[in-house]
Amino acid sequence: MKELFVAAENEIADGGRKVVATGGVEIGVFRSDGNYYAWRNECPHQGGPVCQGVMTRKVEERLDGERKSSGIHYAADGHRNIVCPWHGYEFDMKTGRHVGHAATRLRGYQVKVRDGAVYVVLPA
Amino acid sequence: MTEDPKILPLINDRTDSRDILARASSQAAKHGLDDYFIVDVDSHIGDGAAWPEILKLLENDVLRDDSIFYSAAARGAFLNDTPGLQWQSVGGRVPHGAGLKEPVDDKSAPREVTLSRRAIDALGLDCQVFFPNALLFLGMHPVREIEVELSTAYNRWIVERVLPHEPRMKAMVYLPFNTPEAAERTVKRFLGKPGVVGFVVTSTRYQPVHANEYMRLYAMLEEAGVPLAFHAHHNWQNEYTKQLNRFISMHAISFVLSNLVHLTNWVINGLPERFPKLKVIWIESGLAWVPFIMQRLDHEFLMRTSEAPLLKRLPSQYMREMFFTMQPMEATNLKLLEGTFEAINAETQLLYASDWPHWDFDVPARLFDLPFLNERSRRNILGYNAARVFNLDVPAKYRKPEQVAAE
Numbered sequence: 030m031k032e033l034f035v036a037a038e039n040e041i042a043d044g045g046r047k048v049v050a051t052g053g054v055e056i057g058v059f060r061s062d063g064n065y066y067a068w069r070n071e072c073p074h075q076g077g078p079v080c081q082g083v084m085t086r087k088v089e090e091r092l093d094g095e096r097k098s099s100g101i102h103y104a105a106d107g108h109r110n111i112v113c114p115w116h117g118y119e120f121d122m123k124t125g126r127h128v129g130h131a132a133t134r135l136r137g138y139q140v141k142v143r144d145g146a147v148y149v150v151l152p153a
Numbered sequence: 154m155t156e157d158p159k160i161l162p163l164i165n166d167r168t169d170s171r172d173i174l175a176r177a178s179s180q181a182a183k184h185g186l187d188d189y190f191i192v193d194v195d196s197h198i199g200d201g202a203a204w205p206e207i208l209k210l211l212e213n214d215v216l217r218d219d220s221i222f223y224s225a226a227a228r229g230a231f232l233n234d235t236p237g238l239q240w241q242s243v244g245g246r247v248p249h250g251a252g253l254k255e256p257v258d259d260k261s262a263p264r265e266v267t268l269s270r271r272a273i274d275a276l277g278l279d280c281q282v283f284f285p286n287a288l289l290f291l292g293m294h295p296v297r298e299i300e301v302e303l304s305t306a307y308n309r310w311i312v313e314r315v316l317p318h319e320p321r322m323k324a325m326v327y328l329p330f331n332t333p334e335a336a337e338r339t340v341k342r343f344l345g346k347p348g349v350v351g352f353v354v355t356s357t358r359y360q361p362v363h364a365n366e367y368m369r370l371y372a373m374l375e376e377a378g379v380p381l382a383f384h385a386h387h388n389w390q391n392e393y394t395k396q397l398n399r400f401i402s403m404h405a406i407s408f409v410l411s412n413l414v415h416l417t418n419w420v421i422n423g424l425p426e427r428f429p430k431l432k433v434i435w436i437e438s439g440l441a442w443v444p445f446i447m448q449r450l451d452h453e454f455l456m457r458t459s460e461a462p463l464l465k466r467l468p469s470q471y472m473r474e475m476f477f478t479m480q481p482m483e484a485t486n487l488k489l490l491e492g493t494f495e496a497i498n499a500e501t502q503l504l505y506a507s508d509w510p511h512w513d514f515d516v517p518a519r520l521f522d523l524p525f526l527n528e529r530s531r532r533n534i535l536g537y538n539a540a541r542v543f544n545l546d547v548p549a550k551y552r553k554p555e556q557v558a559a560e
Contacts, residue, residue: 035158051158055176070161071176075516078176081164083246112246114164114173116513119246 032141032148041065041147044109048080056138056149057081059111059122067138067149068111068125077115079135084109085119087128111135166248169255170268170510174275180518181277190536190551191278191517192543194478195384195436195506197286198268199252203310204229204287206263210306210313216299231299234290238389240400241512250512262318269322272509276517279536280321280545281507282350283311284436288327289386292358297331304329308343316348323543325353325382333366340373350543351380351434356411357388363422371424375431380476380542382434385412409442416472420450423463425471432542434476437508441483444496447472473498476542478506479534481513484522491525500530504539532557 033052041047041060048057048070055070057080072079087108091099110119110128119128125135139150164173171178181187200207208220208230216231223230242250257267265283273281285291285307294300304327311324326343328336343349352374354362362383374381387407388394394410397403412435419425419433435443450468454461464471477497484490497503508514520531537554540547547553 033158034156048161048163049158050161055161075519076176076180078161078164078173081161083165083248085244085246114246114248117243117246 030153031151033151035067035147035149038142038145038147044084046080046084048078052151054151055080057111058140058147058149059084061109061122064123065140065142065147066123066125067140068120069136069138071136072113072115072118073127073133073135074113074116074118077113077118079111079113079118079120082112082114084122085112086110164248166242166245166251167254167256168248170249170253170271171275173249174272177516177518178275178277180516181275184518184521186277186517188551189277189517189532190540190547191276191505192536192539192545193273193276193278193281193507193509194434194504194539195284195480196269196272196281196509197284197511198265198272199510200265200285200287200307201229201252202264204232206314207287207303207306207310210309211302212305213302216302229287231303232287232290233294235389243512247512249510253510263315265315266318266322268510270319272507273321276507276509278321278507278517279548280323282323282325282543283315284325284353284384285311285327285355289355289384290357291327292330292355292360293388293390294331297329300331301329301335305339308339312343312346312349316346320348323348323350323545325349325351325380328352328354328370330354330358330360330367333364333370336367336370337373340370340377344373344377344379349379350545351382351432353382353384353436354415355386356383356415357386357407358411361418362415363418363424368427371428371431375428378430378432378544380432380434382436383412383415384436385409385438409438412438413442413446416446416475417450420464420468420471421454421461423461425474426463426465432476434478434504434542436478436506437480439481439483440477440479440490440493440497440503443472443477444493447496469496473502476502476504476538478504479519480506480508480515482515482519484519487523487525490523494523494525494530500533501538503534504542505535529557 035058036047043060046059057068057070059066070078070080087104089104090101111122112119125137127133141148205224211217220230257264259267291300308326385408387404389403394403394407447469
């Protein structure tokens with residue numbers, strides 16, 4: 030196990046992120062609702078810089094009681110996804126799973142907050 | 154003691170393409186692509202910004218003057234695409250999908266040359282075949298004389314203003330296919346110009362490729378030993394695709410539809426028998442459609458042979474002698490993809506293409522993610538097949554194709 034310093038705790042605002050190259054890996058650390066999520070900056074599709082893309086709200090299609098479409102809209106929960114800028118693969122920021130195909134997922138890291146600093150833990 | 158890590162920038166629509174493609178450069182280093190001869194058969198380094206310069210090369214004096222006024226009124230004077238329907242960036246999720254907007258300081262060469270050099274270096278390429286991005290819809294222009302005029306200006310721009318700056322850039326010259334005589338004149342005018350490696354028909358058009366008016370054109374290309382390519386594009390304007398309400402649906406079908414129609418006419422009318430030495434390339438429809446139409450045509454040919462009397466073999470056997478670019482390579486089912494590679498004889502017929510900077514581009518590293526692919530096939534697809542099609546010299550620093558074949 031190896032701990033890599035990523036940022037001071039107050040450096041990443043809630044809803045923000047920091048993407049770093051450190052210890053031979055590229056990692057994006059995202060902060061949402063006070064929690065941190067760390068993902069390898071490598072899209073499972075073609076290896077693109079998935080953590081460096083836009084964060085976007087989830088899109089859903091709403092149906093009425095007769096199952097008629099009311100069109101596509103942003104989900105009301107405000108939850109945001111990470112989008113790979115190479116080809117648009119879109120992942121849930123918290124689970125790292127592709128929003129349309131859960132088996133396609135990002136590789137994650139454990140995050141530790143200690144003494145006002147954010148670290149990611151690399152497996153040995 | 155903590156050391157500040159290197160911060161990687163967020164990628165937006167003005168990010169330098171070397172930063173967008175930084176991970177492709179890492180892949181190139183990881184796979185040792187320096188040791189591979191790599192030809193990117195399809196790229197579209199944004200030529201939209203150069204459009205006013207291209208219009209200055211219009212040879213009709215009235216059109217040239219008119220273009221000044223029309224350019225002042227709107228971008229893309231005389232072009233017939235529909236700017237409001239270009240949704241390639243997936244709502245901004247794929248920033249470069251809306252075109253590269255990065256700064257370029259080098260004024261010694263056209264901006265497109267700098268952008269191409271950046272892509273060539275970042276992707277680990279040896280050369281890149283440049284396609285007329287701005288003209289992909291031009292085959293649908295309501296005025297066929299305009300197709301001739303615009304394509305001539307564009308071809309001159311590429312050949313006279315772009316290619317001389319960078320020997321790693323190559324071009325397939327646009328054929329104004331709606332006017333067969335003009336297409337012949339285009340071949341005569343541009344064949345043999347430095348950097349010109351072939352001629353392209355943009356597939357989005359309603360012209361039967363087997364029409365007798367085209368036979369002289371095909372004979373010229375066969376005689377010259379240069380390839381004829383059919384480059385697909387989307388088309389939201391025909392009666393079938395008008396039913397599709399999402400860009401994904403229209404894009405998925407229409408890129409394939411145009412090449413399906415042209416290839417079917419090409420095969421069933423016996424053009425491979427009439428022009429057996431003409432090299433034909435089908436570009437940017439992915440690969441999954443090919444085994445479909447192979448099976449479909451073989452199946453029906455055996456029942457309706459009298460309608461395709463020029464054929465001496467199954468349609469699929471002629472298709473195995475055609476060339477296909479791999480992008481955008483559908484790889485969600487590797488068993489099917491492996492079958493496709495076998496069906497099309499990928500080892501000798503498949504050509505790597507990036508389609509950079511379009512939203513569904515493919516990096517060379519994709520060919521290292523296919524467990525069924527051997528090293529010889531990989532090297533062929535990345536570059537040696539293209540060298541054969543385009544008559545390119547393989548630099549001495551690379552192993553020769555025959556050496557790889559013997560390994």
